[in-house]
Amino acid sequence: MTSVSTPGGARTENGATSRTRRTARLVRGAGAQAVRILLLPVLLVLLWWGYTATGSSYYMPTPGVIAGAFAETWLSDQFFVHALPSIGRLLAGFALAAVAGVIAGVALGLSPRARATAEPVLEFCRAIPPPVLVPLLMLLIGVNLQMKLAVIVAGSVWPILLNTIEGVRAVDPVLVDTCRCYRIRGWRWLTTLVLRSASPQMMAGLRQALSIAIILMVISEMFASSSGLGFRIVLAQRQFAIPEMWSGILLLGLLGFALSVVFGRVERSVLHWYEGARAASRGT
């Protein structure tokens, strides 16, 4: 082959100096990160505190009281008895919803006809509130783990499904043509073209679904159960144990935050090309 020689720019390898620089940057980065994460929550807690300390309302205890209740309620074996199984169900439900949502979303996104056929029914199902859905599921599935999972899936699958559909519909036609003419088909076509190019929107759906799954975990435990994080919150609410109720909500929030951190990691590695391309043309 005749060879053309144009090197694409000189590449400087990082030496030891840049490594120390990088560590320094990392340390500074961790500090800044902590400030970024904590600043607003601290302000909000102070605000809450200022508000509740003066006009004490029965339903809004001070942060101190909530923290006390939190320590008492959750920093004990209660966490293992009630919270851990709930988190397990939540993760299982989310995983099922992700799989179901992506598979159905790809199928419906690819076929306008399938979508036109299924959409009214799906929209119908989507509009049914879980409190009326649960009795039906109890009837169809029974009162068991599967029912709880079904509730979580039935609620959190929608953002994944809708976003996947839209992501799949928006695949760049030039890439579609590229795949067609190189006859990239089947599984490879699905994984290298469809899923990848829909992934930014799919990630949006998954992020939505994660917090919805937490909410539905709570709702699923409001029916036919006698344990679980959601159950504890509802029970505390009904028993007017308001600080305990808030401590449960606090735990949900913390759970949501922790999961979103993990999710962020996954997202960054899945979408590194996407972020990279964006950052690249901004020249940073």
Added chain:
Amino acid sequence: MLDVTGVHKVYSGGDREVEAVRDLTFTLPEGELACLVGPSGCGKTTLLKCIAGLMPPTSGQVTLAQRPVAAPPPDMAVVFQEYGRSLFPWLTVRGNIELPLKKKKLTRQRRESLVAEALDAVGLSSSGPSYPWQLSGGMQQRVALARAIAYEPRVLLMDEPFAAVDAQTRADLEDLIRTLWQRFSMTVLFVTHDIDEAVYLGQRVLVLSSAPTVIQDDIAVDLPEERDQLTTRASSRFTELRTRVYEEIQTAKRGAAATSGK
């Protein structure tokens, strides 16, 4: 053999219709290298997509080796005009080139050597691990080209594949295409706006008219098979041919100016 018979294409999107191609008929014998020139917007890309089986013509037919083209035929590679968008941003340069090879039953080694050779041929040997969006426009275009040649197609369709590279690289790539074409006896259809390039590369130059698009002229390039950037381009026959093509395009556009006045 590639047969294009009475191809007519109308785009109908929104509230208006655009007749991109009126009526095109020509035949490209197997192993021929033809260049396609014509005014901007005359329907070259449209024609290419019809030939590639990416788009059905409104009427008329394309056949390749006696089989009507309804979907992209096997062993065909296309370099798209929108080279930037035809690269997968989530794959590295190497990944992009390797992807179409994966479904060919090749050993891993063979695949890797094909990729390396193609990258080397377009002068990007060190860019394999980069992502397309880390490359300049011209480099991206060369990646798209490398993908096509690594695929070792029987039919190669190229839509202005050298538009974004510098003159020197372009000359090298022209020679590369001719070398590959001779070596693998591919059928090549090459769209370009550079008249010199069309004459230098092709065995034949097809000139399209402005819309309503028909074949304005079909010029056989009777230059010697062995071509060389310096001597061929300096030959008087070359000059004659390029003048002929230039005039045809002028006519094509004047015709359009005249009709568009109505």
Added chain:
Amino acid sequence: MLDVTGVHKVYSGGDREVEAVRDLTFTLPEGELACLVGPSGCGKTTLLKCIAGLMPPTSGQVTLAQRPVAAPPPDMAVVFQEYGRSLFPWLTVRGNIELPLKKKKLTRQRRESLVAEALDAVGLSSSGPSYPWQLSGGMQQRVALARAIAYEPRVLLMDEPFAAVDAQTRADLEDLIRTLWQRFSMTVLFVTHDIDEAVYLGQRVLVLSSAPTVIQDDIAVDLPEERDQLTTRASSRFTELRTRVYEEIQTAKRGAAATSGK
């Protein structure tokens, strides 16, 4: 006056760093038309983006009329190399051209006539109501150009703006740019791969070397102000200049080939 002083740009994405531009220093007096040529991937686009204030250089500085450029300065228009992606798909061709005019305090009539004139100048008068994705590559590129000229900028930066149009249209557009430049005395920086074009258009041709990129040469084009596609290009001075530029680029690439071997 545009001052580029010691501009150095390193892209650091992921785990590797790419030095796109090593050290560039030059001055463009107000109202000058300079062309920038250089091998593919040498950093022309990078430089243009630094000048446009879209990207901070790693070190060095760009000043425009004595003011350091940190953000895009007012009255500047850019034609991007990725013309397709720089057009907004949700706006029609007319909408695309009109958008930048909206923030200028113009009457509606004036705006409309600017749009119509620009469309006419690039030969797309009938494509106003189309969407960019309904146009061919060359037409899209001309829309991007029309948007820039309708804006009536003081500084016009163009990155291979004619790469996708046919030879005839290209010649017309070259003349268009020169006419506008003379009429509005803009400062123009024009990136191209076409050496003839660089010489024909510019008052000055800047040749960039391959990476590590510096200014290889800065050639004054001493052709008469009034240029003409036929006579100018036929003149012996033109041939001399284009040979000079060609050789410089050859040297630039050979240098690169030599250094890249180490």
Added chain:
Amino acid sequence: GDESGGDDLTSITVGAIPIVDVAPLHLAKEQGFFEDHGLKVEIKNTSGGAEAIPGVNSGSFDFAFGNITSLIIAREKGLPLKVVSNGVTSTGKEGADFGGVVVPEDSSISSARDLAGAKIAVNNLENIGDTTVRNSIREDGGDPSNVEFVEMPFPDMPAALEQGELDAAWVVEPFRTTALDDGTEEVASNFVDADPSLSIASYFTREELIDDNPELIESFTAAMHESLSYADSRPEEVRRILTTYTDMDETLIEEIQLPAFPTEGDRDSAQRIGELMVKDGLIDSKPDTDELFL
């Protein structure tokens, strides 16, 4: 709800769950007992005590209907609520009360004692249902410590029983009748076991309103008393009014067991419930139930 409205009537809002138990409230409105006492009442549906209590607290409701356990708990937790009128009382007849524990037809459970170790549905955990059912088991000589109570809304219990999801369910009317019609057996009348004259639920208000407007309270209590005795003596009227504010099937309405509606709640029964709650650990110490009543 505030003092306004034409004809010199005071407008008030009462929150109540739309079930059999609050028939007297609807009768009072329909029969004009409220108007007789200068009240113009708007009845708002709630889904139970948990929503009604904050509603009363916030002033959205002037009065509401809630069960005695919830009220004791709320009071324990410092919510200033007071009962102003009796609501609904057990019939005191074993096997013919408006609530009871039912088991599927083929169940091996035949008495309250056998419920030990069973999976029993109640509508709300740690509330009147599980405390009284535990009590029934104890009274029958069983051990309630390893009974598994699960939460489930009443409407879903008959289906869950039939599907075999549960060993037993504590149901109230009309679901008790539905379940019995399905062939289930009633094995305990938990209210009766706790106290034959158990006042299950009452109408209550916030202390603040009592201090601000004692006449209003008097009027409401008086009207309710009239209506309660009206209802207690005229079951056919109760059955009739049910068709207006519920969606119950008419044949079902004819079948259900109506509760008793004495005008005065049995304060001793509240005391009894308080004891049971302490026993089950719902609250720490025996509540001063007298404080709860006006």
Added chain:
Amino acid sequence: MNTMTGTSTGPVPTTDRSKSAARPPAGGRRRRLPNESALLGSVGVAGFLAVCEIVPRLGLFPEKYLPPVSRILAELGQRLLLTSFWNAVADTIIAWALGLAIAFFAAVLLGFVIGSVPVLRAFTASTVEFLRPIPSVALIPLAILVYGVDIGSTLLLVVYAAFWQIYIQVLYGVADVDPVAEQTARSYGLGYWSRLRHVVWPSSLPYVFTGLRLGAAVALILTITAQLTIGSPGLGQQIQVAQSSGALTAVYALVIATGALGVLVNIAVRSLERRVLRWHTSVRGEVAS
């Protein structure tokens, strides 16, 4: 523009639709599309109804707990004649529309501002992630306390739940702007707000629409749930009455009414989307071929 060198590249002759009315294939196909999708949708609904009819009839589940759909529809038909039903529908729609509108505008406004200012986004991310998983139902006592049992509480719950759905979509949408388009706008001196309006907004529209569809359903769900638990008037309350009376058929009938509302909302959003996003790959590809 006489002094400009007019290039004479052929403007492509474009046939007006009026002129080409004689050419049926293209035009006909285009007009048929919405009808075709309506037809397919009806097929889907019919299939769904058939399943719902057959499953109870086969006796897989006791009929009294899962009545066949014909009986449910008959019940619904009876309710359709009652003004109380339509009042409930109106109450539901008002609460839903109000809640959705508030959530939508708040989320879009905040989403765009916060999404396009990286610093703001970085500093609010933790709080957002903390607040999102808090279920609206847990806020019911607080809502009742602050807003009473009227529409205020319902709105609080609806807005709280729907807000996050739209907000997250907007954040992702804002991040999805093509950098070249963004740079084009910047180089032409478009300011922050005009970039937001002319570049960021249109390119994030596909995400916003998905957010709107998600938010609309969640708002409907929360409206019903709030009415069901708090007892403010509307379909939810009717469901609650029916539930506590053991009138299962009525419950299902009302659920179908709710679902039908959801379907109608989706049809509306979809047709809006087809108009607004006609430039987008997802829509134009399907319209053209």
